[in-house]
Amino acid sequence: MKKIITVFLLALLTAVSFWSCEKDDICAEGTVTTPSLIIEFYNRDNHTDPKNVTFFSYFSADLDTIGTINGTNHIEVPLRTDTTATTWNFRLGSSQLGEITYNTDVITFNYETKELFVSRACGFKSNFTLNLQNGTAPDPLVIEDSEDEEGLWIQEYTIEESNIENEDEVHVKIYF
Amino acid sequence: MPAFSQEQKTDTVQKPKTDKYGIRVGADLYRFARSFYDHDFQGFEIVADYRLTKKIYAAGEIGNTKITVNDDQLNFTTNGSYIKLGFDYNAYENWLDMQNMIYIGFRYGFSSYSQTLNSYKIYDDSGYFEQTVVYPNQEYSGLSAHWLEFVGGIKAELFNNLYLGFSVRLKALITDKKPDNFDNLYIPGFNRTYDGSFGAGFNYTLSYTIPLYKRAK
Numbered sequence: 001m002k003k004i005i006t007v008f009l010l011a012l013l014t015a016v017s018f019w020s021c022e023k024d025d026i027c028a029e030g031t032v033t034t035p036s037l038i039i040e041f042y043n044r045d046n047h048t049d050p051k052n053v054t055f056f057s058y059f060s061a062d063l064d065t066i067g068t069i070n071g072t073n074h075i076e077v078p079l080r081t082d083t084t085a086t087t088w089n090f091r092l093g094s095s096q097l098g099e100i101t102y103n104t105d106v107i108t109f110n111y112e113t114k115e116l117f118v119s120r121a122c123g124f125k126s127n128f129t130l131n132l133q134n135g136t137a138p139d140p141l142v143i144e145d146s147e148d149e150e151g152l153w154i155q156e157y158t159i160e161e162s163n164i165e166n167e168d169e170v171h172v173k174i175y176f
Numbered sequence: 177m178p179a180f181s182q183e184q185k186t187d188t189v190q191k192p193k194t195d196k197y198g199i200r201v202g203a204d205l206y207r208f209a210r211s212f213y214d215h216d217f218q219g220f221e222i223v224a225d226y227r228l229t230k231k232i233y234a235a236g237e238i239g240n241t242k243i244t245v246n247d248d249q250l251n252f253t254t255n256g257s258y259i260k261l262g263f264d265y266n267a268y269e270n271w272l273d274m275q276n277m278i279y280i281g282f283r284y285g286f287s288s289y290s291q292t293l294n295s296y297k298i299y300d301d302s303g304y305f306e307q308t309v310v311y312p313n314q315e316y317s318g319l320s321a322h323w324l325e326f327v328g329g330i331k332a333e334l335f336n337n338l339y340l341g342f343s344v345r346l347k348a349l350i351t352d353k354k355p356d357n358f359d360n361l362y363i364p365g366f367n368r369t370y371d372g373s374f375g376a377g378f379n380y381t382l383s384y385t386i387p388l389y390k391r392a393k
Contacts, residue, residue, distance in 0.1 A: 005267040008280055012328040016344040016376040027249070027299055034300035063304065078302040115298065115310060117357045122299045123249025124310070 025121035033118060033125040035167045036076040037109065044155050044175040051176065055093025055100050060086060068093075076167065077109075081126040085110050085138070089146060092153050092176070103153045104146040110138040111164070128164040130171070141172065194390040196275060197227045200339065202383020207239065216244040219364075223341075223381050225264060230391075235281060236261040237379070241289075241364035249297045250361070256289020258365025260325060275333050275385075277341075283325040285347070287365045290317040293358055316355030321363045323349045323375075331383075341381040349373040 027033070043049035050073040057067025058075070069075065080086045091104040111128040118125050130140035140162065143154050156175040164171050204221035211218050221239035228234055242255040264281035292315045298308045329343025349369070352360050362368050367377045 005265075005280055009278070009328040012280070012326060012346055013344055015346050016378065025247075027301075029301075034298060034302075036302050060304070066304075076302070078300065078304040080305050080308075081298045081300060082305075082308040115296075115357075117359065118299065120247060120250065120359065120361050123247075124296045124298050126298050126300070126308075 025119075027119070027122035031118065031122055032166055033122055034081060035127070035164050036078045037128070037164055037172065038167055038170050039075050039077055039172045039174055040170045041073040041075075042173055042175050047173075047175060053092060054095065055102070056091065058088055058090050060088050067091075074170075079109060079111065079128055079164070081113060084112060090154065101150075102148070103150040104148055105152050105154045106144045106146050107154070108138075108142040108144075110140055110142065130159055130162040130164065132162070133159070194392055195227075195230060196337075196385060196387050197389050197391055198385045198387040199226050200224065200383050200385040202339070202341070202381045204237075204239070204379040204381050206378075206380045207241075216246070218242040221379060223379065223383060225383075231266045233264040233266070233279075233281075234262075235264045236283070237365075239365060243362060243364075244294070245362055245368075247361075249299060251294040251296070252361060253292045253294060254289055254362040254364060255292075256287055256319075256364040258285060258287035258289075258363075260285040260365060262325070262327070264327065264329075275339075277329075277331040279327075279329055279331070281327040281329075283327060283345075285323045285325055285365050286320070287363050288320050289364050290315060290319060291355060291358065291360070291362075292316070314358075316358060319353050319355060319360060321349060321352035321360060321366060323347050323363075323366050325377075331381075337385040337387065339381075339383050339385065341379075341383060343379055343381075345377045345379075347375040347377065349375065 041051050041053055043051040052071050052073050054070055056069040057065050059065040085108055087108045089104050089106055091102050093100045093102045110131045114127045115124050131137045133139055140159055141157055145152055153176050154174055158173045160173055161169055161171045201224045207219045207221045219241035221237055223237045225233040225235035237260045240257045244253040260283040262281055262283035264279045266277045266279045268278040270276055293312055295311045326346045327343050331339045331341040333339050347366055354360055360369055366375050
């Protein structure tokens, strides 16, 4: 009987010391947290044809520029979680006779946010819902020319999925 | 006068060895001290046990905890009370009339508490924008939890009926009422919760036995 109790006490002590060590919880990579907006580019003249961007870069306000991107039609656009609108500058370059000319359009995304608990380590995440078109609220995408006054290179867009909850699906398609 | 010499045989009947039976009450010194040096913690724990037989004691703890936890992504305050009831089994064979204990036991624990989410950060692994901090000041009340504890510990008699004790506990959550869009991250009496349903704890006690009666060993 004494042996059983000794073993039990040792096992208990081991288990407790294991659990008492405060594990440094890290939000595991791969955990679904706040998603970025997924945009894919397609041909204006044939909506089903994916169209890769060229010499493409994008930035918001005075933050870092993402790019230069070539050879893909798929980009991830982070949205602000502290407000309901984020403005991005989308700069497309086209090469003509060895020289690259740029055209920048300014897009403002308008949406609602929803804060959801993830875990102790990750805290909370935000999900977004793009505003409805032709509603009383600002349009989900408001596209304006930049100071370069080169006109808009973004002519059309469609909202594929207004509930932005993960990065597995395309949310907005832009045609140029 | 005649001198009688009597051979007096030493009485070999020994005074019967006895165990004290009574109610032992005390307090957890760790929680008491922590309330002073840790400004995020306020709490106490009262412990008690009552000897039923030579080796078995009915035992329990009752306490209150108010703690503010400042994690990386979350800051919250838990406030509530708890009670744990169970039995201890003394595995130690005391010599002479010592009353020490090396014991194992179990408890059934219950806590009623509230949690206040003071602030949190919104996690965005794109890392492009500055992390947003939100101050919801959201209180979740009417929360509760039930759990089992497996206890192992010692109690040593310092001097006359005064005992110093130390115990470690492995806890298993049975059920808990979770708040909406949050979780039970700290439960009074259970302590910090983890991903599974297990937890751990300890106490460090000073207690006094109020003697009621004695029984032969």
